Amino acid sequence: MDTDPELPARLARDLDGSFEALVVLHQRLVFGLALRVVGNRADAEEVAQDTFERAYHALAGYEAERVAAMRLRPWLAQIALNLARNRVRRRPPPARPLEDGDGQPLAVAAPAADEPPALAERRTERDFWAGLLAGLPRGQREAVVLRHVEGLPYAEVAEVLGRPVGTVKTHVHRGVRQLRERLEAGKERTP
Amino acid sequence: MMNRPDAHDSLDSGWRELAEGLHGLRVDPPAGLRPAVLERVGLADVFWTVHGPAGPLLVAANGRGISATAPGDDAAGFAERFRARFGRPLRAAERPPGRLAAQVERLLDPGRRATPPRYDLRGTSEFERAVLAKAQEIPRGQVRPYAWVAGELGRPAAVRAVGAALGRNPIPVLIPCHRVVGSDGRLTGYAWGVPYKRTLLAAEGADPDQLERLGRRGTRFFGSDTTRIYCYPTCAHARRVSDPHLQRFGGAAEAAAAGYRPCRVCRPPALAG
Numbered sequence: 001m002d003t004d005p006e007l008p009a010r011l012a013r014d015l016d017g018s019f020e021a022l023v024v025l026h027q028r029l030v031f032g033l034a035l036r037v038v039g040n041r042a043d044a045e046e047v048a049q050d051t052f053e054r055a056y057h058a059l060a061g062y063e064a065e066r067v068a069a070m071r072l073r074p075w076l077a078q079i080a081l082n083l084a085r086n087r088v089r090r091r092p093p094p095a096r097p098l099e100d101g102d103g104q105p106l107a108v109a110a111p112a113a114d115e116p117p118a119l120a121e122r123r124t125e126r127d128f129w130a131g132l133l134a135g136l137p138r139g140q141r142e143a144v145v146l147r148h149v150e151g152l153p154y155a156e157v158a159e160v161l162g163r164p165v166g167t168v169k170t171h172v173h174r175g176v177r178q179l180r181e182r183l184e185a186g187k188e189r190t191p
Numbered sequence: 192m193m194n195r196p197d198a199h200d201s202l203d204s205g206w207r208e209l210a211e212g213l214h215g216l217r218v219d220p221p222a223g224l225r226p227a228v229l230e231r232v233g234l235a236d237v238f239w240t241v242h243g244p245a246g247p248l249l250v251a252a253n254g255r256g257i258s259a260t261a262p263g264d265d266a267a268g269f270a271e272r273f274r275a276r277f278g279r280p281l282r283a284a285e286r287p288p289g290r291l292a293a294q295v296e297r298l299l300d301p302g303r304r305a306t307p308p309r310y311d312l313r314g315t316s317e318f319e320r321a322v323l324a325k326a327q328e329i330p331r332g333q334v335r336p337y338a339w340v341a342g343e344l345g346r347p348a349a350v351r352a353v354g355a356a357l358g359r360n361p362i363p364v365l366i367p368c369h370r371v372v373g374s375d376g377r378l379t380g381y382a383w384g385v386p387y388k389r390t391l392l393a394a395e396g397a398d399p400d401q402l403e404r405l406g407r408r409g410t411r412f413f414g415s416d417t418t419r420i421y422c423y424p425t426c427a428h429a430r431r432v433s434d435p436h437l438q439r440f441g442g443a444a445e446a447a448a449a450g451y452r453p454c455r456v457c458r459p460p461a462l463a464g
Contacts, residue, residue, distance in 0.1 A: 016234055023225050031220035041221065048220065049227050053254070056232040129212040148213040179213075180205055 003073060012067040015059055023052055026073060029150050030080045036133065036145045037084035047087055051080040073152070074159040081142065081160060132179055140175030147172045226282070230254060233311060236277075237284035238269065241295055243364055244394035245387055250365070251281055252291050256309030259361045262383050276361070277314065298365060301331060301395070310362060318344075322356035329370040332396035333425035335457070336374040342460055358382055364391065376406025397425055412459055414438035414451045421446040426457035 004025055010018040027048065034047035055076055059067055133141060133149075146157040147168075157172070158165040229235035231254035238251040243262070249269050251259040258277065261269040266283060273281040294308035307327060312320055325340045340353045357368040358380060369388045373379045378399060381388035392399045405424055413429040414421035416436050421443075422429035440446040443453070443460045453459045 019232065019234060020225070020229060023228050027220040027224050027228075028217070031224060032216075032218050035218060036216070045221055045224060045227075048224055049231060052228040053231050056228075125212070126215060129216050133213070133216065144213065145216075148210060149216045151214070151217075176206075176209065179209055183205065183209060 008070045008072060009068045011059055011070075011072075012064040015056070015067075019056055019059075022055070022072065022076075026076050027052075029073065030076055032150055033077055033080050033145060034084045036149065037081065037142070038087055039134070043087055043091075044084070047080060047084045050083050051076060054079055054083075071156070071159070074156040077146065077150075077152070077156070077160040078162075132182055135182065136175050136178060140171050140178070143168055143171035144175040144179070148176070229280075233313070235279055236273065236281045237288070238266065238273075238281055239284045239287040239292065240264065241292075241299065243299065245364075245390040248364055250292075250295055252288055253279075253311060255311040255313070257291060257295065257362055257365060258311040260364055262363075262387060295365065307365070310366065312361070315359070315361070316356075318349075318352065319356040319359060322353050323360055323366050323368070326357065326360075326368050326371055327366060329367060330427070331367075333423070333427070333457075334370050334372045334392065334397055334402065335423060337371055337379075338374050339423075339459070340371055343458070354380065370395075370397075372402065373406070374411065376402040376404075378403070409441045410439045411442055412440040412446055414440055414446055414449070419451050420454050421451045421459060422454040423457045423459055426454055428454055428456055 004021070007018065007021060007025065011022065030051050031044055031048040034051070035041060035044035038044050038047060133144065136144065142161060143157060146152045146160055147154065152160070154165050154169060154172075158168045161168055163171075226235060230237055233253040233255040236251045236253045236258050238249050238259075241248050241250055246262065247264050249261040249264070249266065250257060251261075251269070251273060259269075259273055261272070270281040273279070291308050294305065297303050297305035298307055312323065315323070321344055322340055325343055329335050337350045337353045337357075338347070340357075341347050341349045344353075346352070353371070357371055360366050360368040360382065363369065363382055369381060369391045378385050378388050378392075389399045402424065410424070412421040413424050413426075413432060414437070415429075415432040416438055420428070421438075421440055438449070438451075440449070440451070443462050446453075447462055453461050
């Protein structure tokens with residue numbers, strides 16, 4: 001469940017009473033998006049906290065009518081994306097290796113001996129896809145993450161990125177094509 | 192809407208593999224994210240323990256500032272009373288919030304002059320906040336009467352309301368409502384019991400027993416016959432007066448009749464005390 005049509009109205013009526021519901025509903029998107037941009041869980045968690053804190057204070061300052069009419073998901077994604085980009089920009093070139101979704105360095109290939117095989121398999125698979133995605137240029141990567149990792153409709157992806165839907169579609173398609181080319185190339189190298 | 196292949200993405204196995212791989216990158220947010228957010232915006236609080244002047248002190252806070260204190264170490268009871276009063280959850284801090292915790296330590300350190308931490312006083316009235324701000328002006332080791340607070344706020348008749356506001360202080364010890372006493376030096380009331388108030392004042396260097404003795408003898412102010420200024424007995428200026436020069440007054444009228452003026456630091460009433 002990624003949307004709740006009643007939530008904006010409830011936030012407008014009672015921000016303090018409904019804010020937790022907003023966090024619960026959107027924390028996965030906000031954290032996941034931040035993680036794909038900043039590349040490690042610690043920074044992503046801080047970006048996610050900052051995102052919700054900004055959102056809270058913004059909502060507290062808006063007129064009730066404005067809050068009731070908000071499209072919360074793209075709005076939050078946009079805040080998260082901006083904060084994550086700023087953090088990457090401020091950061092010196094990466095001293096630590098890229099991490100996958102579980103906070104594991106991408107270079108680590110051998111799973112722990114006591115790890116269930118299924119989990120280990122999943123981990124290496126994630127490493128693989130995260131690494132593939134990390135190789136895309138930023139614009140394509142952000143568009144692909146919003147569309148195909150987080151599953152937002154194109155209209156919302158366009159809203160988050162502040163670009164026309166057509167441009168966003170082009171970015172997604174170019175990104176997907178590159179990913180497929182690399183996927184095929186990888187398969188040819190390791191038959 | 193999830194990863195539905197688009198019209199010109201053919202439904203081949205390569206695409207499916209890619210779509211599934213990308214979708215598999217969706218991650219669960221860390222379990223600590225939600226509580227951390229709620230604490231930062233002030234919809235939930237954490238607590239930790241500090242060494243207070245009269246024993247261990249539980250201190251609660253959120254992103255807006257310190258929100259409550261409680262005596263002793265009954266964490267469960269504190270959380271329960273906290274929820275009943277503020278309607279927010281309270282949990283033990285994994286580690287005390289750095290900056291606030293350091294400010295609390297400095298505030299409780301008798302050897303230091305400290306800027307108080309930020310306080311979260313949502314739920315108090317404007318009058319209550321004004322009373323609590325006044326109490327914070329009273330230096331450690333000193334006391335002022337309820338009537339002084341009322342007078343300073345321009346509401347000389349509101350002595351009882353001042354007492355009620357201090358009694359509702361959500362952050363005792365850190366906001367020093369214990370430094371406000373009866374005009375006759377009696378300690379009167381305290382949310383955590385008068386013995387606790389006595390221990391606090393004694394630990395801070397005010398001598399509550401002596402203040403009560405003075406009050407019983409009818410002494411309200413000390414004056415110096417060299418400066419012709421009168422003060423509350425615990426004012427730093429009154430304490431510097433040596434015994435041969437010390438005058439005792441039972442009220443402002445008496446001091447005024449003797450040609451004394453009120454101290455500009457502790458600001459006793461100018462007449463009719």
